Amino acid sequence: MNLLPTKSEKEPIAEDNIFSHSIDEGSREKSIGKDGQVLKKGPWTSAEDAILVEYVKKHGEGNWNAVQKNSGLFRCGKSCRLRWANHLKPNLKKGAFSMEEEEMIVQLHAKIGNKWAKMATFLPGRTDNEIKNYWNTRIKRHQRAGLPLYPNNICFQASDENQQTQIVSCVAQQHSGILQGNSFDIPGTGFENLNNGHADLSYASSFPDLSVSSMICHEYESPDYGYMDNVNHVKQVDAGCDATFYSGPPSASQFLMEPPGQLTFRLHYPYDPDPNFKDLATFGGEIPGRHAFPIDKFSASRPLSGAVKLELPSLQCTETDDSSWTLCHSTPTLDAVNTYVESSPTTVSLQPEAISPRSSGLLDALLHEAQVLSGSKRYSSLKCSSSVIKHNEMVECSGLNISETEWEDYNGPTYPLGHSAASVLKECTPPVCGSLSHGFPPFKDIPGSQNTFAVAEHLSIPNMEEENLSSHPDFYRPDALLGSDWLEEGSQVAKDHSVLSDAVTTTLLGHDFCKEHKIVPAGTSSDHVRGTKLESHSRGKIPDVSQMPELP
DNA sequence: AAAAGTTACAACCGCGACGCC
DNA sequence: CGGCGTCGCGGTTGTAACTTT
Numbered sequence: 001m002n003l004l005p006t007k008s009e010k011e012p013i014a015e016d017n018i019f020s021h022s023i024d025e026g027s028r029e030k031s032i033g034k035d036g037q038v039l040k041k042g043p044w045t046s047a048e049d050a051i052l053v054e055y056v057k058k059h060g061e062g063n064w065n066a067v068q069k070n071s072g073l074f075r076c077g078k079s080c081r082l083r084w085a086n087h088l089k090p091n092l093k094k095g096a097f098s099m100e101e102e103e104m105i106v107q108l109h110a111k112i113g114n115k116w117a118k119m120a121t122f123l124p125g126r127t128d129n130e131i132k133n134y135w136n137t138r139i140k141r142h143q144r145a146g147l148p149l150y151p152n153n154i155c156f157q158a159s160d161e162n163q164q165t166q167i168v169s170c171v172a173q174q175h176s177g178i179l180q181g182n183s184f185d186i187p188g189t190g191f192e193n194l195n196n197g198h199a200d201l202s203y204a205s206s207f208p209d210l211s212v213s214s215m216i217c218h219e220y221e222s223p224d225y226g227y228m229d230n231v232n233h234v235k236q237v238d239a240g241c242d243a244t245f246y247s248g249p250p251s252a253s254q255f256l257m258e259p260p261g262q263l264t265f266r267l268h269y270p271y272d273p274d275p276n277f278k279d280l281a282t283f284g285g286e287i288p289g290r291h292a293f294p295i296d297k298f299s300a301s302r303p304l305s306g307a308v309k310l311e312l313p314s315l316q317c318t319e320t321d322d323s324s325w326t327l328c329h330s331t332p333t334l335d336a337v338n339t340y341v342e343s344s345p346t347t348v349s350l351q352p353e354a355i356s357p358r359s360s361g362l363l364d365a366l367l368h369e370a371q372v373l374s375g376s377k378r379y380s381s382l383k384c385s386s387s388v389i390k391h392n393e394m395v396e397c398s399g400l401n402i403s404e405t406e407w408e409d410y411n412g413p414t415y416p417l418g419h420s421a422a423s424v425l426k427e428c429t430p431p432v433c434g435s436l437s438h439g440f441p442p443f444k445d446i447p448g449s450q451n452t453f454a455v456a457e458h459l460s461i462p463n464m465e466e467e468n469l470s471s472h473p474d475f476y477r478p479d480a481l482l483g484s485d486w487l488e489e490g491s492q493v494a495k496d497h498s499v500l501s502d503a504v505t506t507t508l509l510g511h512d513f514c515k516e517h518k519i520v521p522a523g524t525s526s527d528h529v530r531g532t533k534l535e536s537h538s539r540g541k542i543p544d545v546s547q548m549p550e551l552p
Numbered sequence: 553a554a555a556a557g558t559t560a561c562a563a564c565c566g567c568g569a570c571g572c573c
Numbered sequence: 574c575g576g577c578g579t580c581g582c583g584g585t586t587g588t589a590a591c592t593t594t
Contacts, residue, residue: 041564042587065579081580082563117582128582133561136584140559 040074044083048073052080053088086127093125097134105131110150 040048055071061084064077073080086092097105101123108119114135116128123131142149 043562063579076564077579078565078581079563085581086562114583129562132583137560 038074039068039076039079041079044075044087048075049083049088052084056084056088082129086129091125092127097126097130101126102134105134106150109135 044052051071051073052067052075055067055073059066059070061081064081067073067077067080068075075083104122105119108115108122112118114132116132116135119131120126120128139149141147
């Protein structure tokens, strides 16, 4: 990432000056060790690096506190370890992140939140610190630009390790993956559509085409529905999915973490010569209407003109604030959407502690975006609610104000709860979960929902706390409510049948899930679209996830 | 050209997990 | 079982480099 020489590299000092150098520096540059030694702090010099490298060569990694004793370095063990891990370790990549790496980071962060070390395992040669810095920079950049933290079609799931909170978001372009033996062949999806007419989203084109959904789809072997994912408090519905969910998902513990060596999955991209790729078509990994939203039209997160200094959106839980729903009744809320996706209203099963992201960075970013959006006049009139689920309580939270006028901006047929709302809510941190019944029309009544959208029932997945990757509830993008047909009418992107496969999710979930659950043949879905969607992607150089380190 | 502001990154700090005694 | 040491992770800070005014 950093091609520039380090400070120490730029000003190397003689080895014999190493120690005196530290003493003369400011207070931050030194500390007192346990034995009273003055330990140097601050930037490492090349001489210190050399000493550390030499030491590690001789003694190997570990026992870092011994480094200071045995090597003469006046650095604490912690500092030595950090220096080694982040800069001196062999095979570390330096320089800017590649597009593929950036995509992977986004996907990973969407899935696991601020688990930098875990993310680093997916990015060989990259350190957690590098990734963390990249992400923090990204957050700032996007906040300033008013851009969504995640691409609108990204599936993300962040989990709270303590509260098993999860963030799951489904991308509009969810698709089913292909199950092949014990490995997942995950078609890649492109975010190219995000760039359509939206130069602002410079990042969009670089997102990995990974879809969390693939895993779910695999599991249930129903290619055409959206899948669920835990999104940061927001349930989202996959657009135009023929969704058929089956009850009885295994506990997350069964599939979240495969032992190293057991889990394999691969990414397949349209250009992928892998003969297995044909299976994508076979299983119909695509869903009509996906990628149906040109971001410039549907993204509530799109940059808002003018400076936006706004109050935070009302994120407080308003458990009894039914009024917040009032306006939403005319336009389905995410919660309402959730109702249909997640389960029947009476069978809503949400895990306690389901939501509460701990990723501060994500939280902040999301709040920021929500702030921006809520402050915009465009989003001022319609107050949508989100709900929080905590300890089996359904607590509604007023989330964001989404202006109905937003929908009016869309050229094509629009559905009240379009992408804007989805984006806003998706990225709004406030816990959102399903409150599930507020006059939201049945799917069949939703324009463009003629595709069978079987409601998932009992999708709650127990024991999801393991690895903090729980995936309870399944949040669906409201986009899903947008029927594919009408979307196609108004959106060129709708024809961009991007496939989003989530290698990360697949990785996390592992194949046991598949093995342990009856696969339901895909039957109903939109075969007519499957092939074409896949062909529309031309992403390249996406890393083969199977080659990546598995989650520890 | 200088000041002010911004960005990017290295490094530090605090805390928790884990293992050993 | 508790104390201690080590290690690793995630958050934060400091600052050089860069950009803008």
